[in-house]
Amino acid sequence: MLRGARADRLPQLGASFGVTRQKQAAVDRGQPAGTPVDPSTAWRASLDASYEVDLFGRVSNTVDAATADAQAVEATYRSVLLALQADVAQTYFQLRAIDAEVELLERTVGLRDENVRLTDKRYSAGDISELDLARARTEAATTRAEALARRGDRAQLEHGLALLLGKTPAAFSFERKPLTSDALVPQVPAGLPSALLERRPDVVAAQAQLLAATARVGQARSAIFPALALTASGGYVSNDLEDLFKWDVRTWLASAVLSLPIFDGGRNRAGIARAEAALEESVASYRQSVLAAFGDVENSLSNLRSVRGQAEELNNAVTAARRAADLADKRYRAGEDSYLTLIDAQRNLLAIERQAVQLRGAWASSTVGLIRALGGGWEAPPPQTAAAN
Template sequence: MTDRLQIKPVLQRPVRWLGLGLCAVFLSACAVGPDYKKPEMTTPAQFKQAEGWRQAAPSDALARGAWWELYGDAQLNGLVEKLNSSNQTVAQFEAQYRQAKALVRSARGAFFPTLDLSASKNRSSQGTGSSSSSLTSSSSGIRDTYSTQLGVSWEADVWGKLRRGLEADKASAQASLADLASMQLSLQSELVQNYLQLRVIDEQKRLLESTVDAYQRSLTMTQNQYRAGISGKDAVAQAQTQLKTTQADLIDLIWQRAQFENAIAVLMGQAPADFNLAATTVIPALPQIPLELPSQLLERRPDIAAAERSVMAANANIGVAKAAYYPDLTLSMKGGYSSSTFTNWISLPNRFWSVGPQLAMTLFDGGQRSAEVDRTEAVYDQTVAQYRQTVLNGFQEVENHLVQLKVYEDEAGVRTEALMSARESLRLTNNQYKAGLIAYLDVVNVQTTALSNERSVLTLLQSRLIASVQLIAALGGGWNAESGLNIQE
């Protein structure tokens, strides 16, 4: 059970009401609850895997925002721009952000007086108390009342409840904006990765097509040698097996490419049936990625900014909960006209007015307010822990992708040397086979090794490109908190 004490005197002099209002404005300079302080977070001086990377400078391309332009592919740029404007998941988060901005405007509106206008007509009757009264006398007890009223009310934010509420809504809107940026960055990263993998598949497809042509020529030559009695039937079977296996691998690439193409279409808000991406002969090159300091990661990653703004909102909500312990002060004024006849309804004798404050507070609520304060403080502690964990996850992702790219770079050097040796071995083996010095089985083994090395180099290039995208995303892309969290409304 909740008891609420209400005091609403009517002051005869509006000057007193005005004085009370000015007093309330003066008192509203205070606000209960803790003022926000950003949670402390220890950051390392540099990334553990930063050796060999250069520190970012203000002129770096990454700071421009369109980080995907680092790959220098005009078609990719167009696809990402289409995603930014047409992706349905981005549209959902953008709508959530507009909802959060509307709540900010609503919270600001609570600081202003509320003005109400009403007009009404009421018909009422009162019995005469005599059961023998006639119909005519009964009708004479019916009375019409015409009334119009203009009212003004204003809640004085004496204890800062409204200000803390606005602070919480603004922080929530900023968190929503950061969530939008985080989702957009994630989807952009996904599209760029799909595009790069598709382009590597195009190159693998060209490799297998040329290999199939080479194996077809080897099969033809082996068949001719078999007819001439130079080679055995086993050599023809080996050549046939090698050709068909490579053709099957080529067919499998069609399905793999279609998956990436369809994924890109959906990311851009299109049906896969309406989208086709023509093959090209160029794979985007690995970009030069500038590295931020670890402390700058807190400002460059939108997910970290969203977590930090959630802490700010939770802190403000503690003040809102604590303000419930204090009385609410509402200043109101009403005035209008009331009459039993329509003809002289709006006239000086029929006017009425009232003005005065209303002070209301809860005397007993069974511990509800105390429980709400405890709940909001627990929510604050939860959001602080989530923020710190988000920061740690961010550091982990950057470190992982740094070492991943470094290992891939070292591996690429070794695999390139292996590929050069495989190509030379294949050239020498083919010459020996044509001279009749070795059996075709030796050629098959060398060809298989050479093709495996060719595909391994392409697969490694694909992995390096994907890791570069993931590193850029882990660094926050081109987003930054200074320009990305400006709530004006």
């Protein structure tokens, strides 16, 4: 489309070659009716040229609209690509978070099995009732079932990541790599400039569509003004093919035509009204895109601050829960507390540790969401790149 629009800026050249044979009526030749007229043959070879002088911007506005349309299509492609990259990154971090959760559950299963062995020994020695042994076995089986469920969730996420990468789930395998507490997550600097939103692909696409609509208004308005067309043609015409390219049978034509619409039934005015309405729609769409971009960034920043605060508090909670579980284990082994107290402390520790793991994954995913909302990050592009864009 862009190349087709730019072609209107250049002269159009064409060549033709052909033959015609006709028999005219005597009256058409100014002779009395019934006069015999012989058929005639004409061989023609010509070179034609035409050019429209862009007096009122019809051609330039057409080119501007096509250029903006091409930029909008490219920006839309980059928007889809950015969304795909963000989905891949978020799925990756979710997968690593589940790996950490599965590792935690597997470690907890080992502790539950050890509790079962310890409880069985104490039950055999007559120190405790069978109720504590049944509770220990219940906790071990429940934790094992939770680990199996999370492995199933991991398999579904792995299949989703394979589809995002364009691979079949059966041929894709992702190595287990838990998301640790010391995993590096990009730190968001303070005071992000709002100018970063100008490079968001959806904002760029909306801006390009606005420019295209503006150019189409100028294109529609140019239709009510005169248009100047230059044409030229030169070649040869002969009754015999062998005489076609002789100098004395040459012919040429040059013309300059200025055309102006006088009455068109309101078609041009309707075209202008339609183009102006499309421009108003593009303006509203651009404003909505900018507002949506600000909203996405604010939501991402708010979510990230919330997750960061929760993570700090949960770290303190994990430390306290581990201390409580360790004390409960020692007191149970010494016979000072019941098994119910130990199980309660271990359940609490497992729940808090799982929350901490899930929160680490949410922190990473929220950071990816902010990068997506900013259009690819918070680092300003180099000056030459900005100028090129």
